[in-house]
Amino acid sequence: MRYNIAVFASLPNPSFDKDRSLTNRAFEYAIIEEVMKHTDIYDALNDQALLNTQLTVCGWIRSSRESKSVAFVELNDGTTLQRLQVVLNKERFPEPAPFLKLGMALKIKGQLIPSQGKNGGVELEAEQIDILGDCPPEYPLQKKRTTLDYLRTIPHLRLRTNTFNAVFRVRSVLAATIHEYFQARHYVYVHTPIITASDCEGAGEMFRVTTLPWNSEFKTENDYFANDFFGQKAGLSVSGQLEGEVCAMAFGKIYTFGPSFRAENSNTPRHVAEFWHVEPEIAFAELPDIIEIIEDMIKYLVENVLKKSRTEIEFFDKHYQNGLIEKLERLLQDKFGVVTYTEAVDMLQKCGEKFQYPVDWGCDLQTEHERYLSEVAFGKPVFVTDYPKEIKSFYMKQNDDGKTVAATDLLAPGVGEIIGGSEREANLDKLLQAMQARDMSVEDYHDYLDLRRFGSVPHGGFGLGFERMLMYLTGIENIRDVILYPRVVNKIF
Ligand code: 4AD
Ligand code: MG
Helix, strand or coil: CCCCCHHHHCCCCHHHCCCCCCCHHHHHHHHHHHHHCCCCHHHHHHCHHHCCCEEEEEEEEEEEEECCCEEEEEEECCCCCCCEEEEEECCCCCCCHHHCCCCCEEEEEEEEEECCCCCCCEEEEEEEEEEEECCCCCCCCCCCCCCHHHHCCCHHHHCCCHHHHHHHHHHHHHHHHHHHHHHHCCCEECCCCCEECCCCCCCCCCCECCCCCCCCCCCCHHHHHHHCCCCCCCEECCCCHHHHHHHHHHHCEEEEEEEEECCCCCCCCCCCCEEEEEEEEEECCCHHHHHHHHHHHHHHHHHHHHHHCHHHHHHHHHHCCCCHHHHHHHHHHCCCEEEEHHHHHHHHHHCCCCCCCCCCCCCCCCHHHHHHHHHHHCCCCEEEEEEEHHHCCCCECECCCCCEEEEEEEEECCCEEEEEEEEECCCHHHHHHHHHHCCCCCHHHHHHHHHHHCCCCCEEEEEEEHHHHHHHHHCCCCHHHCCCCCEECCEEC
16 A cells, blocks of 8 residues: 655654645555554565665564474465565564464564575565554464354454455446446446335335334334335335436446345345345347347356466365356356246156256245256256246337246356346336236335336346355355355344
């Protein structure tokens, strides 16, 4: 990190420099910046120009060892997965032990020199060491390799491990790459509301937003809601799609990228109650266009994350999913599979596999069915299309067969559904019919229905579960390990 304000510090002492109107406060800051001025370990390891210069680094001790004449400290400051080896020569530091405690925060000034070890690279020959923060032996990250289950119990400290450093570095790169993809293609990034009055998916999984405890003086539920903060029932959005459609009818192509909330009672490795959701919506597009965009986007994300986060993906390949890189590279070569729901049901019935849940036309596909399709039958990501209308949402375009809707789920090996999308019903009468069949209140969706009244066009979109995409990219098998603080049924971590 390089501080602009540090320029103050290089001035002569302001007390001798009366012309300069530096306030005492600014000067105080200047002193602090001077004291903490340091080089990122990322730069120390990668910037050739720094070799054989004196520099200061800061970081936490990840490991240390001592031999007869020297002690070694592996320092990490979070700017890279890699650690900088620091050498403490015992001639200069005859008692190195107080500087060698795991988890301790140090500031070290020294000479960056070619490493004396067999692995090459650089190391820092320490000249001056300041202890910024001591770390007692009860520091919980003692063992070399702790389990993910254990680390989940210390979410505030697990981030200091290699695994979580790598996860969050990929998470950050993936988020930026998503923006890059849509921005380069003229999509408008919109921020849809988080508090909403409409349940987009109609699955009754909305968290309620209220300031009012129930009170027996309210005669009806409506009376209660009318007295609440918003004067009506409100909840946390399960999806920004409906507002996304409003935007797409004005800006043509839009995307949202924000949190969605689901009060699903699903205690699985793939569900969290608060997840991040990428939802593009495209005007003048039908289901085959949506499928094409999804495949193009996924391939762009995989290709670019592979390039930008190579070190991290190699780490996951080595420690979490052998063959990960090969899997991702193969994805770029192959066309994704496409199968209709009806064909998929047929395949599942005839495959001879013993499933826990029987498969009949009209049933929702279970995880075991989705896994069979993507992992065994296709061995790659597969689009399942044209689901029975009864198991999908009201807004999906009804197909001519009267039984199915123009929807698609993208199933990815190892994760299952990572995307759900569809063409939307653009015909007002058909949309009204679908809402009536579900006993939905037409008044509540007045604005949404207006989109079909005023210049309705074929359009569609999809929702990508950001954490599920991360699971696919990293090979991490539990969604709780790719999000900072998981919120799940019965627990707020
Ligand atoms: O399939 P879903 O429910 O689709 C929608 O919400 C549509 N409105 C999207 C759209 O067309 N704009 O959710 C989309 C994706 C899922 O495929 C999954 O990846 C993710 O969101 N998702 C979850 N991720 C983690 N935990 C949960 N509880 C999730 N629920 C959905
Ligand atoms: Mg879905």
